[in-house]
Amino acid sequence: MSLATNAADQPTLYKRIRADIEKRILTGEWPPGHRIPFEHELVARYGCSRMTVNKALSELAQADLIERRRRAGSFVRRPQHLSxxxxxxxxxxxxxxxxxxxxxxxxxxxxxxxxxxxxxxxxxxxxxxxxxxxxxxxxxxxxxxxxxxxxxxxxxxxxxxxxxxxxxxxxxxxxxxxxxxxxxxxxxxxxxxxxxxxxxxxxxxxxxxxxxxxxxxxxxxxxxxxxxxxxxxxxxxxxxxx
Amino acid sequence: MSLATNAADQPTLYKRIRADIEKRILTGEWPPGHRIPFEHELVARYGCSRMTVNKALSELAQADLIERRRRAGSFVRRPQHLSxxxxxxxxxxxxxxxxxxxxxxxxxxxxxxxxxxxxxxxxxxxxxxxxxxxxxxxxxxxxxxxxxxxxxxxxxxxxxxxxxxxxxxxxxxxxxxxxxxxxxxxxxxxxxxxxxxxxxxxxxxxxxxxxxxxxxxxxxxxxxxxxxxxxxxxxxxxxxxx
DNA sequence: CACGATCATATGTCTAGACATATAAGTCAA
DNA sequence: TTGACTTATATGTCTAGACATATGATCGTG
The missing domain is CATH 3.40.1410.10 (Chorismate lyase-like)
Structure with a gap:
């Protein structure tokens, strides 16, 4: 079902979700501390399964762009992970x-x-x-x-x-x-x-x-x-x- | 069914798989260029679903420890990604x-x-x-x-x-x-x-x-x-x- | 008001499938 | 020998569920 939204896309869906969020963080639209939408909200927005959203968010967390907290949500991290x-x-x-x-x-x-x-x-x-x-x-x-x-x-x-x-x-x-x-x-x-x-x-x-x-x-x-x-x-x- | 193997583990299964492979690479047991087991082999070895080993391998690929090639398999990378x-x-x-x-x-x-x-x-x-x-x-x-x-x-x-x-x-x-x-x-x-x-x-x-x-x-x-x-x-x- | 116990909920992990896709390898013809 | 075509296969992505677990909130009690 959700493949419908994926019809004309070049990148895969989870990459698009990741890029969308990354862009908002990098442009400052979502500043450090900002809570990004819950997984279930992104599921609704993109019309996909939770695993897909989860993969996008997991990669952002691995890149230290966001911090994920159980029960609380996912938040834009302050850039403190520098070399x-x-x-x-x-x-x-x-x-x-x-x-x-x-x-x-x-x-x-x-x-x-x-x-x-x-x-x-x-x-x-x-x-x-x-x-x-x-x-x-x-x-x-x-x-x-x-x-x-x-x-x-x-x-x-x-x-x-x-x-x-x-x-x-x-x-x-x-x-x-x-x-x-x-x-x-x-x-x-x-x-x-x-x-x-x-x-x-x-x-x-x-x-x-x-x-x-x-x-x-x-x-x-x-x-x-x-x-x-x-x-x-x-x-x-x-x-x-x- | 695979949860049985996960019974006494502290870390989660995919983390254990990732750590196992990482260890073999870091100790040199699997040198650069070595082909690591196919996903379906790891699935058999750990008795889990493919998504679980895929998650482990994806993270290793993201960390540039391995390179994944369709149809060919996954290979230990040469360390050329230095800052x-x-x-x-x-x-x-x-x-x-x-x-x-x-x-x-x-x-x-x-x-x-x-x-x-x-x-x-x-x-x-x-x-x-x-x-x-x-x-x-x-x-x-x-x-x-x-x-x-x-x-x-x-x-x-x-x-x-x-x-x-x-x-x-x-x-x-x-x-x-x-x-x-x-x-x-x-x-x-x-x-x-x-x-x-x-x-x-x-x-x-x-x-x-x-x-x-x-x-x-x-x-x-x-x-x-x-x-x-x-x-x-x-x-x-x-x-x-x- | 301070402090525990309880509950609700978002994330963490996992399954057993599915189809897509790139490509190594094999096949066949020029 | 070489190039074009076919095929098999390993990875890439995705689903629609499930249970586990940590923790913010809430409520009740001393």
Whole structure:
């Protein structure tokens, strides 16, 4: 019976159900915490058996996109299942997890029309407004990292009015812009005068550089460069497979 | 009827099937390319319906542990689905992928009983033999990275007789020891005299350091430290999720 | 109000079938 | 030998049920 609805479909039904739900999550229509329809509701909507819906939801749960709770339903998960490398997205959380006291200091914040350099850095073509932020993170009152960030206001208009004097922009973004993709580039430099002063290390000391570029559904969110003292910091990534 | 076999089990049947197969793959009993039993054979062995074994196999396929081919069967996959950060496990493949000519040079190779330092580095308690290898990778005849590696012969006895004068140990291991887990630690240093000479860079130039520790099923395989010129190398990792 | 016991319900797992579909393998002709 | 056609088969998807189980809600009691 339900095969009727499957007549002109290219993908199979359970994949369509999965894709439908995934799309609503990724576009933010169903934000983290949102309860997605019960299985029996989806059964009614798609006119299929429960096993079909269950397969779609199971795969979404396996991908950590949703969390399934008996008796309660299925809920969109908060994106907290990141690999260790990405977890440094929230430096505050990282430092607190290490049991050290976290310190944050906003050095500069500018709202401006995107310059050519800004557009290049964000990988966007059209002009628009951006926020440029400079700040410093510390652990136990020792400089931990300096951050140089650009936020694309076309994608995240709220960031124009967010108060970054108390909350670090990485944490703010993590809570306001869920489900992004990111690309990291890791390299090493030696500290120049400015960096050495900001990190309280010697000029010429090694620094770890992390450039992260973040987007959601083809919209650039933010570009950030983080500088860590190279001898004191460790990025740990653990993988399974080959 | 099949519920009878499920009587004293803690995990559910499909999870047990999945775990059974996963174990044989991870221990190497079923190497890459091996055809695992057909669904109908597993149905007979576990006395359950096909949907149950199908669920187990589908999850293994989703985890990229096996590949399913219609009419042919299901096969253990070669571990080639690594994240970008881990892909540097095979520097030769990385350089060739960049379209550059790969060069390899074995600097030193020692077979010895594990010293206290070796055991500490490998994270093993019992004494045993190890191979210590020093080598250099180059791209277009320019030094690309120097490698300092320790292989635990208790886990990989074959490595004692492998010819590392032509094949880099990372590539050799990748082809002889499938399905490992790894932990990376990334940091930055400045080049000392020896490093500077090996990489043909200036003393005091920044270097990216990657320490990788690899194991399989609680058995340590190898520990390696890679040094890259920090200004010329880029580690790129791309993630999906928050 | 706090705390247990009970109940309702959504998910978790499973069955014994079914038809669809891709494809390895065999068959036959050019 | 090679290419085209046929066939057998393993996986892919789906159904309409079933019972198990965890847990949010509700209700009653001290």
């Amino acid at each position: 260790a490398v990405l977890k440094i997205a929230d430096i505050r959380a990282e430092i607190i997890a290490l049991g050290r006291s976290y310190g944050y200091e906003l050095i500069g914040r500018k709202l401006r029309a995107a310059t050519a350099a800004d557009r290049d850095r964000l990988g966007v073509k059209k002009a628009g407004k951006v926020v440029a932020i400079n700040c410093r993170h510390s652990a136990d009152n020792v400089p931990f990292a300096v951050e140089d960030r650009l936020i694309n206001l076309s994608s995240v208009p709220n960031a124009a009015t967010a108060d970054f004097s108390r909350e670090p922009p990485g944490s703010w973004l993590l809570h306001h812009v869920p489900w992004t993709e990111a690309e990291h580039t890791i390299s090493a430099i030696v500290a120049d005068d400015r960096t050495a002063e900001a990190l309280n290390i010697a000029v010429g000391a090694p620094c770890l550089v992390i450039d992260r570029y973040t987007w959601r559904s083809a919209r650039t969110i933010t570009a950030v460069r983080l500088l860590y003292p190279g001898d004191s910091h460790r990025l740990v990534a653990r993988f399974k497979g080959g | 970008a950060v881990l892909k540097i496990a095979d520097i030769r493949a990385e350089i060739i992928a960049l379209g550059r000519s790969y060069g390899y040079e074995l600097i030193g190779r020692k077979l010895r009983a594990a010293t206290a330092a070796d055991r500490d580095r490998l994270g093993v308690k019992k004494a045993g033999k190890v191979v210590a290898i020093n080598c250099r990778h180059s791209a277009d005849n320019v030094p690309f990275a120097v490698e300092d590696r320790l292989i635990n012969l208790s886990s990989v006895p074959n490595a004692a007789t492998a010819d590392f004068s032509r094949e880099p140990p990372g590539s050799w291991l990748l082809h002889h020891v499938p399905w490992t887990e790894a932990e990376h630690t990334i940091s930055a240093i400045v080049a000392d005299d020896r490093t500077a000479e090996a990489l043909n860079i200036a003393v005091g130039a920044p270097c990216l350091v990657i320490d990788r520790y690899t194991w399989r099923s609680a058995r340590t395989i190898t520990a390696v430290r890679l040094l890259y010129p920090g200004d010329s190398h880029r580690l790129v990792a791309r993630f999906k999720g928050g």
